Amino acid sequence: xxxxxxxxxxxxxxxxxxxxxxxxxxxxxxxxxxxxxxxxxxxxxxxxxxxxxxxxxxxxxxxxxxxxxxxxxxxxxxxxxxxxxxxxxxxxxxxxxxxxxxxxxxxxxxxxxxxxxxxxxxxxxxxxxxxxxxxxxxxxxxxxxxxxxxxxxxxxxxxxxxxxxxxxxxxxxxxxxxxxxxxxxxxxxxxxxxxxxxxxxxxxxxxxxxxxxxxxxxxxxxxxxxxxxxxxxxxx
Amino acid sequence: xxxxxxxxxxxxxxxxxxxxxxxxxxxxxxxxxxxxxxxxxxxxxxxxxxxxxxxxxxxxxxxxxxxxxxxxxxxxxxxxxxxxxxxxxxxxxxxxxxxxxxxxxxxxxxxxxxxxxxxxxxxxxxxxxxxxxxxxxxxxxxxxxxxxxxxxxxxxxxxxxxxxxxxxxxxxxxxxxxxxxxxxxxxxxxxxxxxxxxxxxxxxxxxxxxxxxxxxxxxxxxxxxxxxxxxxxxxxxxxxxxxxxxxxxxxxxxxxxxxxxxxxxxxxxxxxxxxxxxxxxxxxxxxxxxxxxxxxxxxxxx
Numbered sequence: 001x002x003x004x005x006x007x008x009x010x011x012x013x014x015x016x017x018x019x020x021x022x023x024x025x026x027x028x029x030x031x032x033x034x035x036x037x038x039x040x041x042x043x044x045x046x047x048x049x050x051x052x053x054x055x056x057x058x059x060x061x062x063x064x065x066x067x068x069x070x071x072x073x074x075x076x077x078x079x080x081x082x083x084x085x086x087x088x089x090x091x092x093x094x095x096x097x098x099x100x101x102x103x104x105x106x107x108x109x110x111x112x113x114x115x116x117x118x119x120x121x122x123x124x125x126x127x128x129x130x131x132x133x134x135x136x137x138x139x140x141x142x143x144x145x146x147x148x149x150x151x152x153x154x155x156x157x158x159x160x161x162x163x164x165x166x167x168x169x170x171x172x173x174x175x176x177x178x179x180x181x182x183x184x185x186x187x188x189x190x191x192x193x194x195x196x197x198x199x200x201x202x203x204x205x206x207x208x209x210x211x212x213x214x215x216x217x218x219x220x221x222x223x224x225x226x227x228x229x230x231x232x233x234x235x236x
Numbered sequence: 237x238x239x240x241x242x243x244x245x246x247x248x249x250x251x252x253x254x255x256x257x258x259x260x261x262x263x264x265x266x267x268x269x270x271x272x273x274x275x276x277x278x279x280x281x282x283x284x285x286x287x288x289x290x291x292x293x294x295x296x297x298x299x300x301x302x303x304x305x306x307x308x309x310x311x312x313x314x315x316x317x318x319x320x321x322x323x324x325x326x327x328x329x330x331x332x333x334x335x336x337x338x339x340x341x342x343x344x345x346x347x348x349x350x351x352x353x354x355x356x357x358x359x360x361x362x363x364x365x366x367x368x369x370x371x372x373x374x375x376x377x378x379x380x381x382x383x384x385x386x387x388x389x390x391x392x393x394x395x396x397x398x399x400x401x402x403x404x405x406x407x408x409x410x411x412x413x414x415x416x417x418x419x420x421x422x423x424x425x426x427x428x429x430x431x432x433x434x435x436x437x438x439x440x441x442x443x444x445x446x447x448x449x450x451x452x453x454x455x456x457x458x459x460x461x462x463x464x465x466x467x468x469x470x471x472x473x474x475x476x477x478x479x480x481x482x483x484x485x486x487x488x489x490x491x492x493x494x495x496x497x498x499x500x501x502x503x504x505x506x507x508x509x510x511x512x513x514x515x516x517x518x519x520x521x522x523x524x525x526x527x528x529x530x531x532x533x534x535x536x537x538x
Contacts, residue, residue, distance in 0.1 A: 049420060075422035087417045089410050091530050100410050103403060103422040152422055 001063070002027050002187050003048065003079075003156055008057035010047050017043045018211045021057070025156060030178070030188045032198040032219070034232060035208035041191040042084055044208070045158045048189075049081035050074045061156070076104050080154035084161045084191075086141035088148070090134035094125055097133050097144055101151030110153070117184075118147040121177050139170030146174070150181065157181065158189045163197060175201055195232040199223055207232075243375050244497040245490060250381040250450050252489025253388035257443035258466035259473065259481035260395065261313075261436025267412035267476030267530050268425075268432045269325065274338040275316055276440055277463020278345035281456060283309040283441025284360065284448040285349060292361050306441045313437020316341055317430065349456035357455045360448035384446045388482075391439070396479045404431060412476045412530040461508065465492075468515045476530030484526070488514065 003025040011017040017040045025031045035041050046052050048059060050071040059067045061077055069077075089097050098118060102111050119126035122143040128136060133144055142162055149157055162178065163171045171194075179201055182188050192198035199205060199219040207215040207228065215225065222228050229235040258280055265273045286308040290301035320341045324334050366380040399405040410418040411428045419425055447462065448454050469488045473480025488511055495510040518525065 051416060051420070070424075071416075071419040072422045072424045075420070081420050083417060083420065087414065089413045089417070090532075091409060091413045091528065092406065096406050096409075099403070100406050100418070100423065101421050103407060148421060 002061065004060040006058045008047060008054045008059060010043065010052055010054045012052070016211070021213060023206055023213065025187055025189050028185070028187055029204065030182050030190060030202045032190045032192060032202035032205040033208060034192065034195050034198060034205055037193065039208040040211040041208055042160055045081055045160055045189070045191060048158065049079060075152050078155035079158070080149040080152050080156070081158045082145050082149040082160060084164060086138060086145050086165070088133040088141050088144050090132065092133060093130055094133050094144055095129040097148050098151050101148035104152055114151050114153060118150055121180065122147055139166040142166050142174060154186060156187050156189060160191045161193060163192065163194050239374050241497065244493050246375055246377055246381065248490040248493035250384040250446065251493060252486035253384050254443050254446045254450065254462065255466045255469050255489045256392070256482035256485025257388060257439045257446065258462060259469040259485045260478055261440045262467050263470040263473065263476055263478060263481040264432040264436045266470065268408065268429055269321065271321065271334050271338060272467065275341035275345055277459030278342050279309045279313050279437045279440040280444040280462060281349070281459035282312050283444030284454045284458060285456065287445055287448060288358060288360050288454045298363055302445055305445055306438055309441025309444065310434055310438045313433045317433040346456050353456060355456050357453050360452050360454045362449055362452055366449060380449050384450065392479070392482045399478050404428065408432060409530050413532060465511050468511050471515065472518055472525055474525030474527035474529040477525070477527045480525060480527035
């Protein structure tokens with residue numbers, strides 16, 4: 001098991017957001033975490049990435065407890081979190097953003113290889129490598145954010161709403177790349193509001209409602225589930 | 237008149253260097269922690285004062301005095317980071333608390349030094365060789381001014397290169413822009429903070445040394461005015477932008493000297509007015525400064 005959350009509860013300040021979260025990701029899988037706005041999807045990812053600590057329960061990555069580690073230590077272990085909202089460093093160029101994604105990689109050859117691969121995945125980034133990332137379009141910034149998360153050579157990539165605010169034509173391109181990234185050996189935990197899109201690429205999915213996991217299963221099972229159909233896919 | 241102005245410009249260059257070196261610390265620490273280190277002027281004072289004590293009181297050679305001064309100012313900067321700023325930030329204290337802590341550190345350091353040494357102005361011993369003057373086309377240029385300027389330019393170039401191309405430099409800019417995202421890509425922001433305090437405080441100490449050599453006077457409250465002036469230089473240069481801060485220092489140093497030179501002699505006590513007028517002009521016309529700041533600008537006003 002690559003990632004294992006056992007009965008995790010957490011929140012912000014005194015407000016509890018998540019309760020009894022049990023979730024796992026196996027090597028090579030794409031797992032989707034679905035749910036409405038405010039269900040706590042991003043909080044799950046933030047908790048795994050070490051940005052907030054769990055109040056209860058445990059998080060294991062490759063059988064090591066990780067809940068007390070700071071975010072940069074988790075990056076070193078192979079967890080990469082690409083946060084929601086195209087969080088690129090707008091004051092840095094495209095190349096500098098990618099370089100900082102490889103902050104923990106000291107080997108120049110490995111860095112060059114990663115860079116080449118990311119440029120292959122997203123040729124647009126190569127064309128614009130010397131531009132300030134503030135000048136990129138929304139979709140390009142999303143590509144850059146994903147590319148940056150890949151620079152650290154992660155075992156687990158966590159993507160938070162990669163389709164949010166991206167032009168439809170680029171959404172498709174980004175999802176093609178996500179499958180390609182997975183084929184190359186990186187496991188993916190995907191948070192997405194666009195449920196039908198997520199069910200297309202993922203192997204398994206969890207449905208989060210009000211901070212609790214209410215459903216889980218393979219994507220085929222979920223697609224046929226009456227509750228999912230009615231609440232998330234808009235099929236009466 | 238032309239010669240007079242040229243002479244004034246030459247005189248302003250070392251003053252501009254002093255402000256530029258001092259402004260770097262403000263801009264780096266503000267960029268990374270979002271706090272104005274009001275005690276930075278005291279770190280500057282510690283540099284000058286330790287060198288004065290070492291050379292004048294304990295009769296060490298200047299070079300040892302200077303080395304001790306840099307160590308002392310860096311040490312004080314690190315102590316401030318460890319025992320003043322880190323605890324308040326760790327407790328997620330509101331901005332006002334951090335602000336007051338910063339003031340307390342500034343006043344505290346200044347008054348501890350006053351307790352031991354009083355605020356009497358003391359003569360900073362300037363070795364004879366630094367008093368040497370060269371005459372170039374009727375303009376007198378002091379050896380120490382050349383030295384201070386050259387050292388500043390070298391440091392400025394190295395630092396600009398470091399911030400622009402090194403991994404830690406890019407890391408610093410990333411932390412300045414967005415600390416939590418920087419941590420998510422593997423940057424240890426505590427380490428980056430320490431690097432910023434080390435560089436900023438060492439350069440403040442160096443600036444203090446240059447001040448001592450230029451003006452020949454040290455006292456515990458010497459850091460107040462240059463500190464505020466250098467802070468305005470950092471604002472002028474675009475907060476978080478190290479090269480901008482240095483250039484801001486030169487602009488203010490030269491501007492201030494010319495301002496006084498062009499006023500009638502009876503109005504020369506108005507000298508400090510220049511920076512405040514300038515601050516108003518910046519804040520009204522271009523509050524982000526002349527160069528690209530390295531912070532999300534809206535955050536400054538939150």
